[in-house]
Amino acid sequence: MSSEELALFGGTKAVATEQGDLFTWPIITQEDEEAALDVLRKGAMSGIEVTEQFEADFRDWLGMDYALGFNNGTNALLAAMYGCGVGVGDEIICPSITYWASCTSAYSLGATVVFADIDPVTLCMDPKDIERCISERTKAIVVVHYVGHPAAMDEIMAIANKYQVKVIEDVSHAHGGIYKGKKLGTIGHVAGMSMMSGKALAVGEAGMLVTRDREIYERAIALGHYERYDQRIETKSLQPFIELPLGGYKFRMHQLSSAVGRVQLRHYDARHEQISLAMNYFWDLLEDVPGLRAHRPEKGSGIYMGGWYAARGHYVPEELGGLSITRFTEAVRAEGVEDCYPGCNIPLHTHLLNKTADVYSHGKPTRIATSHRDVRQLDSRLPVTEGISARLFTIPWFKHFRKSEIEQYANAYRKAALNYERLLESDQGNPSLLGGWNMFAKLKKKEA
Numbered sequence: 001m002s003s004e005e006l007a008l009f010g011g012t013k014a015v016a017t018e019q020g021d022l023f024t025w026p027i028i029t030q031e032d033e034e035a036a037l038d039v040l041r042k043g044a045m046s047g048i049e050v051t052e053q054f055e056a057d058f059r060d061w062l063g064m065d066y067a068l069g070f071n072n073g074t075n076a077l078l079a080a081m082y083g084c085g086v087g088v089g090d091e092i093i094c095p096s097i098t099y100w101a102s103c104t105s106a107y108s109l110g111a112t113v114v115f116a117d118i119d120p121v122t123l124c125m126d127p128k129d130i131e132r133c134i135s136e137r138t139k140a141i142v143v144v145h146y147v148g149h150p151a152a153m154d155e156i157m158a159i160a161n162k163y164q165v166k167v168i169e170d171v172s173h174a175h176g177g178i179y180k181g182k183k184l185g186t187i188g189h190v191a192g193m194s195m196m197s198g199k200a201l202a203v204g205e206a207g208m209l210v211t212r213d214r215e216i217y218e219r220a221i222a223l224g225h226y227e228r229y230d231q232r233i234e235t236k237s238l239q240p241f242i243e244l245p246l247g248g249y250k251f252r253m254h255q256l257s258s259a260v261g262r263v264q265l266r267h268y269d270a271r272h273e274q275i276s277l278a279m280n281y282f283w284d285l286l287e288d289v290p291g292l293r294a295h296r297p298e299k300g301s302g303i304y305m306g307g308w309y310a311a312r313g314h315y316v317p318e319e320l321g322g323l324s325i326t327r328f329t330e331a332v333r334a335e336g337v338e339d340c341y342p343g344c345n346i347p348l349h350t351h352l353l354n355k356t357a358d359v360y361s362h363g364k365p366t367r368i369a370t371s372h373r374d375v376r377q378l379d380s381r382l383p384v385t386e387g388i389s390a391r392l393f394t395i396p397w398f399k400h401f402r403k404s405e406i407e408q409y410a411n412a413y414r415k416a417a418l419n420y421e422r423l424l425e426s427d428q429g430n431p432s433l434l435g436g437w438n439m440f441a442k443l444k445k446k447e448a
């Protein structure tokens, strides 16, 4: 079957059926609609009573002491940094392969970012590269469970404890993931996560901060939740200033999001199980194909993918005669997998924002405006980060475990890989830039 002619050269497409609702997300039912209408009819779009219920649900779901709702994940992560005491002249460590919101708002706190390399297998921060990045000004490590894969939390927590720095988990890609019996977001000192409608736990524009640390929680409140910054605050250093938000920010969640969030969370574990069954089945089907490797934890490791947001596969061109990822993904798209593209997020350290931009009028680049060293010089030692885009491709994000449909998609990848010699004849190689933070829009525009 796999020796069939590639669709790129006039053969029959591997994906024959209409996709229907195979990828539709989030799944919206009457329950969501009624929850949203209830908020509208009560005129409760602002306020926090629904949000507080959502927070209680979320706390129970993760088994945490505190959950604080935000208008988005970006601000939940900013508040997590402030909660950890990140301030002027401080450094945070973050992978360069992530969405910018994992770290960029550190600049607004007067802090800077040191980028650590990633592990080529997990695609998450490489614990072995953290000590190179640490200085006496390091306050926190932001760990991203990248495209659903849990980071090496045991190793990272050990280093953080050794140097007395906080760990912030960015769970925006990996809701529901498990690391050795612990849910992602419950292992570090605090976690922040997005729940915007493209993510696995898709609520609308929304974010959540969770922690067991009362002081971190209260500092996060003080930064941008003035309606809660009141007599209930226990942290001594915050008490004299209660009433106005210390950051001058307003971060509360829109209650249409909170209401939909309660419904989505109620169904999340069951839907997530379907996604996991489907995605694992897809990878099982490709296990024997040269050049392609699953990006998922090993069976028996006690580590499980969360969410499978923007999931990727590893590409090993050495096993396919050096075929470029660009040509490979083109062949897969021709088989009927519309969203198969090379790469992942363009490394953050290569963006001008992290090189030369003077955002806050310091008279020098923001990245080094308040730091005791030029942290940009550390960017030259990120070899895995810089080469990774030529070794990754996107895979479909199935929302239902439908074997025969998944088999068609898997066959598209199988056909392209097994016919690599034919593809090599017309391989133009890779362009100088692969990937993007808004990859699909960018690449599609290029093609048009």
Ligand SMILES: *Cc1c(COP(=O)(O)O)cnc(C)c1O
Residues within 6 Å of the ligand: 072, 073, 074, 075, 077, 098, 099, 101, 102, 144, 170, 172, 173, 193, 194, 195, 196, 206, 207
């Ligand atoms: C989406 C995302 C965020 C930001 O969340 P928003 O809700 O869009 O503000 C942060 N970190 C990562 C890794 C993300 O993918």
